[in-house]
Amino acid sequence: xxxxxxxxMSSRIEEFRPxxxxxxxxxxxxxxxxxxxxxxxxxxxVAVDILRRFLRQSGYKVRHVMNITDVDDKxxxxxxxxxxxxxxxxxxxxxxxxxxxAMINIEQPxxxxxxxxxxxxxxxxxxxxxKGFAYRADDGSYYFRIAxxxxxxxxxxRDFSGMLDGARVDVDEYDKDSARDFALWKAPKPGEASWDxxxxxxxPGWHLECSVMSMSxxxxxxxxxxxxxxLVFPHHENEIAQSESFTGKTFVDFWFHARFLLVxxxxxxxxxxxxxxxxxxxxxxxxxxxxxxxLASVPYRNQLNFTFDGLKQxxxxxxxxxxxxxxxxAGNFPEGASPEIQSLAADTVERxxxxxxxxxxxxxxxxxxxxxxxxxxxxxDAGGIKKDDVAPLLAALIKFDEIFAVLDDDDVPKxxxxxxxxxxxxxxxxxxxxxxxxxxxxKLSGADVEKKIAEMKAARTARDFKASDAIRxxxxxxxxxxxxxxxxxxxxxx
RNA sequence: GGCGCGGUACCCAAGUGGUAAGGGAGAGGUCUGCAAAACCUUUAUGCGUCGGUUCGAUUCCGACCCGCGCCUCCA
Numbered sequence: 001x002x003x004x005x006x007x008x009m010s011s012r013i014e015e016f017r018p019x020x021x022x023x024x025x026x027x028x029x030x031x032x033x034x035x036x037x038x039x040x041x042x043x044x045x046v047a048v049d050i051l052r053r054f055l056r057q058s059g060y061k062v063r064h065v066m067n068i069t070d071v072d073d074k075x076x077x078x079x080x081x082x083x084x085x086x087x088x089x090x091x092x093x094x095x096x097x098x099x100x101x102a103m104i105n106i107e108q109p110x111x112x113x114x115x116x117x118x119x120x121x122x123x124x125x126x127x128x129x130x131k132g133f134a135y136r137a138d139d140g141s142y143y144f145r146i147a148x149x150x151x152x153x154x155x156x157x158r159d160f161s162g163m164l165d166g167a168r169v170d171v172d173e174y175d176k177d178s179a180r181d182f183a184l185w186k187a188p189k190p191g192e193a194s195w196d197x198x199x200x201x202x203x204p205g206w207h208l209e210c211s212v213m214s215m216s217x218x219x220x221x222x223x224x225x226x227x228x229x230x231l232v233f234p235h236h237e238n239e240i241a242q243s244e245s246f247t248g249k250t251f252v253d254f255w256f257h258a259r260f261l262l263v264x265x266x267x268x269x270x271x272x273x274x275x276x277x278x279x280x281x282x283x284x285x286x287x288x289x290x291x292x293x294x295l296a297s298v299p300y301r302n303q304l305n306f307t308f309d310g311l312k313q314x315x316x317x318x319x320x321x322x323x324x325x326x327x328x329x330a331g332n333f334p335e336g337a338s339p340e341i342q343s344l345a346a347d348t349v350e351r352x353x354x355x356x357x358x359x360x361x362x363x364x365x366x367x368x369x370x371x372x373x374x375x376x377x378x379x380x381d382a383g384g385i386k387k388d389d390v391a392p393l394l395a396a397l398i399k400f401d402e403i404f405a406v407l408d409d410d411d412v413p414k415x416x417x418x419x420x421x422x423x424x425x426x427x428x429x430x431x432x433x434x435x436x437x438x439x440x441x442x443k444l445s446g447a448d449v450e451k452k453i454a455e456m457k458a459a460r461t462a463r464d465f466k467a468s469d470a471i472r473x474x475x476x477x478x479x480x481x482x483x484x485x486x487x488x489x490x491x492x493x494x
Numbered sequence: 495g496g497c498g499c500g501g502u503a504c505c506c507a508a509g510u511g512g513u514a515a516g517g518g519a520g521a522g523g524u525c526u527g528c529a530a531a532a533c534c535u536u537u538a539u540g541c542g543u544c545g546g547u548u549c550g551a552u553u554c555c556g557a558c559c560c561g562c563g564c565c566u567c568c569a
Contacts (some may be wrong), residue, residue: 011498032568038569040568040569041569044569072567147530156497156564156565159496159497227569230569231567231569232564233564233565233567234565257569259499260569262562268568269568297506298508302499302500303499303561303562305506307505309518310506310518313517313519314506317516320532323531355508366507366508367508367515368516370515374516377532378532378534381525381534413517463527465528469527469528472506472530484526485526485532486530490530490540
């Protein structure tokens with residue numbers, strides 16, 4: 001079965017077929033780098049990341065481009081407020097964004113920046129003016145004339161036919177022909193950053209950036225365009241209008257939109273006190289893997305209720321998967337293979353694939369892997385796992401993790417970086433006890449722990465449980481969890 | 495007001511015209527020097543309410559109630 005995806009343009013689930021047989025060209029609207037990214041932002045980016053990973057797993061070569069919006073009203077306002085240049089201001093938040101994305105294992109797409117494509121954008125506007133789709137206002141700004149594009153509204157399913165003949169209301173400070181016409185190019189206001197171009201001084205409008213950069217990287221028509229649900233209108237609608245007016249061709253085949261999340265059951269907002277950046281969560285002691293797991297646990301088109309309880313649940317779930325892998329890699333198994341386990345592993349791979357093929361049903365894929373883990377664990381206890389069963393089980397787990405990316409336990413170094421950042425920013429007061437504790441467990445190296453474990457083994461052989469327990473307590477205090485099993489002693493970081 | 499999405503156990507959350515995945519939490523049990531981990535059992539005759547279609551609906555249709563989103567560059 002092939003991937004079926006919901007397409008906002010057609011409002012239905014369709015079979016996804018890229019234009020080129022083995023390559024997918026996709027563009028995602030990235031962040032405007034004026035502040036640290038919040039969980040809501042990252043829900044969308046995780047959804048796109050899962051799509052990207054699954055496409056690749058399905059055999060496609062993926063060309064994935066994402067913009068960094070590094071010039072807009074907020075950026076100009078904030079950089080002026082802080083007395084730094086736009087470039088200085090955005091560099092900091094762009095770096096932070098990329099670090100945060102990497103922290104939750106989002107693979108980095110090819111990045112494009114608005115400020116690096118200014119001349120192309122000016123040319124694009126000039127061409128639209130030439131074709132009659134755009135016009136220059138008295139102040140030097142340029143607008144798109146939506147009356148010239150009758151299909152305007154086709155993505156967001158809005159009817160603008162009644163609004164196409166001139167403006168009844170003009171609340172904007174610019175002199176537009178119609179209230180709905182949107183800015184392609186903004187003339188500079190006093191003190192604002194601007195570029196000198198063929199069409200005059202100014203800066204590109206946000207919508208224009210994405211049209212120009214996506215087509216320049218991916219061609220006039222490409223396969224998929226992604227973003228948060230809020231971008232459907234006006235951003236993506238405007239991109240379509242500009243791009244299709246410019247080329248006369250279909251801009252994008254598939255429109256992919258991730259739904260907003262709720263935080264503790266309410267819309268995230270600063271005034272409700274439920275507005276969290278990724279770093280806020282880590283400062284509270286939550287692991288990046290828990291965050292990614294939770295963000296991936298609800299299919300992207302459903303509203304996800306992001307809660308601290310959910311974060312804890314996610315942590316336990318991830319722990320269970322990691323523990324299963326540890327068990328498989330550390331255990332001793334009799335020679336041979338058991339048919340039941342072989343087919344369990346094969347079925348699980350199949351179930352994960354068909355769940356994801358079904359409009360990226362991540363919840364179902366997770367259900368499949370846990371079912372495998374439970375059954376394999378039961379077989380393990382009953383001695384039903386043979387040597388040759390290990391590889392297929394691990395393979396299924398890896399297949400799952402190629403998409404979900406939570407198995408590798410690198411949370412501690414990541415959390416340490418956040419802690420160091422908080423110290424550097426003078427935010428010690430925001431560092432929770434939980435975070436300090438978690439980072440603490442990184443102090444002992446693997447070799448140090450192994451040494452202690454060896455001592456513990458010796459003590460146990462001598463049936464000196466008091467000494468053994470003392471070591472276990474010592475390690476526990478350092479954030480190392482020790483487990484004594486039939487096959488020996490296992491440990492992991494809390 | 496226009497357009498759209500959703501209401502499933504204590505919590506999170508899939509799903510289906512034929513009788514409710516998975517995870518968490520709780521309880522009991524197995525294993526164990528003690529822990530931990532793991533496993534087993536257990537928690538919805540029930541899927542917002544009321545009608546309708548049907549042999550049969552949580553799943554389709556209608557109405558209503560409730561929550562949420564977009565409609566001002568907020569992912």
